[in-house]
Amino acid sequence: MSVTQSFLFLLRQPPYQGSRDVEMLDQILTVAAFDHIVDVLFLDDGVLHLRPGQEPERARLRPFAPQLQALMLYGVRHLAVELESLEERAMSSERLILPVQLVKRAAVADWIGQHQVVVGC
Amino acid sequence: MTKSSGSAAKPVKFVVQVNASPWQGQGAHSAYQFIKAALAKGHAITRIFFFYDGVFNAQVSSVSMDQDLCERWTDLAREHGVDLVLCVSAAQRRGLLVEEGRAEGRIAPGFRVGGLGQWVEACGKADRVLIFAA
Numbered sequence: 001m002s003v004t005q006s007f008l009f010l011l012r013q014p015p016y017q018g019s020r021d022v023e024m025l026d027q028i029l030t031v032a033a034f035d036h037i038v039d040v041l042f043l044d045d046g047v048l049h050l051r052p053g054q055e056p057e058r059a060r061l062r063p064f065a066p067q068l069q070a071l072m073l074y075g076v077r078h079l080a081v082e083l084e085s086l087e088e089r090a091m092s093s094e095r096l097i098l099p100v101q102l103v104k105r106a107a108v109a110d111w112i113g114q115h116q117v118v119v120g121c
Numbered sequence: 122m123t124k125s126s127g128s129a130a131k132p133v134k135f136v137v138q139v140n141a142s143p144w145q146g147q148g149a150h151s152a153y154q155f156i157k158a159a160l161a162k163g164h165a166i167t168r169i170f171f172f173y174d175g176v177f178n179a180q181v182s183s184v185s186m187d188q189d190l191c192e193r194w195t196d197l198a199r200e201h202g203v204d205l206v207l208c209v210s211a212a213q214r215r216g217l218l219v220e221e222g223r224a225e226g227r228i229a230p231g232f233r234v235g236g237l238g239q240w241v242e243a244c245g246k247a248d249r250v251l252i253f254a255a
Contacts, residue, residue: 005245019214023173026210030237034245117250119138 006037008115011046016056021064024121025071032075039078040071041103041111047085050096065097072098082108134165136247138240141255142177143190149178152253153193160201168204168243169194171232174255176212179205179232191229198231206235 009028015021032038042050049068056063071079079098084105086093093102103111112118137156141148156166171178178194198205212218212234217227228234244250 003245007244019211020173023208023211023214027172027237027240031241034238034241036241117244119250120252120254121140 004036005117006115007031007039007117007119008112009038009040010112010118010120011040011042011049012044012120014045014048015054015064016059016061020121022067025067027119027121028071028076029074035075038076039080039111039115040076041108042079042081042085042100043108044082044085045089047081047089047091050081050086050098050100051091052095052097054097069098080111130162132164133159134167134246134248135159136168136170136240136243136250137166138170138172138250138252139175139178140173141253142174144177145174146255148253148255149175149190152251153190153197155251155253156197156203160203166201166203167247168206168239170206170208170235170240170243172208172211172237172240174215175253176207176215176217179207179212179228180217181227181229195229195231205232206239207232208240209234209236 009024011024013020028038028040049064054063054065079100080103081093081096081100082105083093083102093100135156137152139149139152143149152169156169159166178191180191182191194205197203207217207228209218212228218234219227
């Protein structure tokens with residue numbers, strides 16, 4: 001068995017871009033399945049994943065929010081969101097579809113530095 | 122007498138993930154250039170994992186311009202023994218695999234089909250993991 005590593009996934013893309021959502025989630029959950037430490041940080045347009053009131057069915061898109069909630073079930077350690085990315089998109093940290101911890105932009109570099117493998121997606 | 126340590130850098134083991142297709146921005150081309158440069162400097166590329174639209178790098182195309190990078194990946198595998206792994210589910214979603222497993226004729230030589238687990242495993246043995254997006 002290999003040594004436990006810490007992975008950070010930076011979710012920077014908005015939802016509903018074809019199969020990207022599902023593939024990104026597959027990668028995160030695969031790492032978690034190998035018992036590595038997995039943290040997820042929503043950043044830039046990635047925070048739109050957390051927006052309440054999404055109705056993708058009306059555009060004939062497959063809902064992704066329920067799958068995103070699997071992150072908490074499969075041993076992801078921290079779910080976090082960058083505060084300024086929320087503010088820039090007029091989103092409130094009080095109303096998000098997942099319980100996430102708030103990270104200020106000034107602290108993001110430190111966050112990244114604490115992980116061995118950083119995956120932008 | 123002290124030995125000079127600055128001349129030759131310690132070899133680094135890289136795992137590279139390619140997310141972009143050859144015709145989608147510079148991502149795949151930059152990945153290839155980086156890998157060539159790293160190998161030339163004596164570093165090791167322990168695995169290249171093609172994910173998202175990056176799986177299209179393995180597609181045998183009838184248009185020669187698109188084919189250029191695909192052939193260079195094949196050469197890289199032949200000349201340096203680099204392990205080129207296509208994510209099976211990403212490839213299947215994009216119609217690259219007719220059935221489960223390898224479809225001769227559509228996937229260029231040198232590539233093999235694997236899973237995300239092989240990416241995770243490679244990360245565990247690497248010094249650095251690099252991702253080239255679109």
